[in-house]
Amino acid sequence: MTGWIIFGSILLVLILALVQSVTITAIYDKNPEVRIKILCFTIVKVPEDEKAKRKKAEKARKKAEKAAKKNGITEVRPTETTESAAGSAGTADTAENAPAEPDKNERKKAGHAGKPPKQKMKLPDISLDMIKDYIESASPPVKRLFKKIRIRDVYIDWVVGSGDAAVTALKYGGVCAALYPAFEWIDTYLDAKIKEINIEADFDAEKDDIFAYITLKLRISTALGCVIWLAFRVLKTYLKYNPAAGKKPKARPARVKAR
Numbered sequence: 001m002t003g004w005i006i007f008g009s010i011l012l013v014l015i016l017a018l019v020q021s022v023t024i025t026a027i028y029d030k031n032p033e034v035r036i037k038i039l040c041f042t043i044v045k046v047p048e049d050e051k052a053k054r055k056k057a058e059k060a061r062k063k064a065e066k067a068a069k070k071n072g073i074t075e076v077r078p079t080e081t082t083e084s085a086a087g088s089a090g091t092a093d094t095a096e097n098a099p100a101e102p103d104k105n106e107r108k109k110a111g112h113a114g115k116p117p118k119q120k121m122k123l124p125d126i127s128l129d130m131i132k133d134y135i136e137s138a139s140p141p142v143k144r145l146f147k148k149i150r151i152r153d154v155y156i157d158w159v160v161g162s163g164d165a166a167v168t169a170l171k172y173g174g175v176c177a178a179l180y181p182a183f184e185w186i187d188t189y190l191d192a193k194i195k196e197i198n199i200e201a202d203f204d205a206e207k208d209d210i211f212a213y214i215t216l217k218l219r220i221s222t223a224l225g226c227v228i229w230l231a232f233r234v235l236k237t238y239l240k241y242n243p244a245a246g247k248k249p250k251a252r253p254a255r256v257k258a259r
Contacts, residue, residue: 018221021150028212038220130241137237141230148226150217151192154183157212158198161205171208172201 020038027033036044048056156179160172176199186192202209 018224019219021217021219022223024216026212026214026216028210133237133240134234137233138230141226141233144229145218145223145226147190148218148222149190151186151190151194152215152217153213154192154194154197154215155211155213156197156199157210159200159202159205159209161202161207161209163206165203168201168203168205172199175199 023035023037025033025035025037031047034044034046035042158175158179160168160175162168162171179197179199183192183194183197187194
């Protein structure tokens, strides 16, 4: 009975974890920032906080000290004495009388002489039909993944400026022509809620002033399902063009012992 309770608890935790969403928040300003969170826990933050950087550096330092102690490495500063000087002089004399060692390239050639030559890897034959099949295999799960991404809290405030009135006007027209149709398409075909997109031209400004905020959400179970689906479809296409990879090697017949 206890085993079933433990199994049910683990299964419940897994289900609750899979139905949660990964939240990606991106902010573009003077200090751009990206955060990836699950529930209230921040998994990734770029750039890192100074406190987190100090903790990571301290952890790496302690790890290096522990490894040094484990290996018995201690700093030893050599001091030159009369005996060491005499020893070095003696070694210099013996080095002059010793036979010359073979060149480094000669030793390398001699070492590789007995080794078999490396066989060059042959690249598989790639055709347009193969590329087309791979793209067709990957398209359904990738499309489903993008459709399941929920885009929230989109806010863009872009003040266009360049220091030149003519250039500012041209840049303003290009930004409007690029952003408005793009977000119109996103709002039509994706699950998006756009709060505000404000684009202005400031003919006195020397450069652009941009502030952007966006939040993306994706359920973990959806992402995992799309990845598994994609892997199976790509594997099926791979086996189509490499049938030998899916065949099991034949079992060797058992040897009959001589009586």
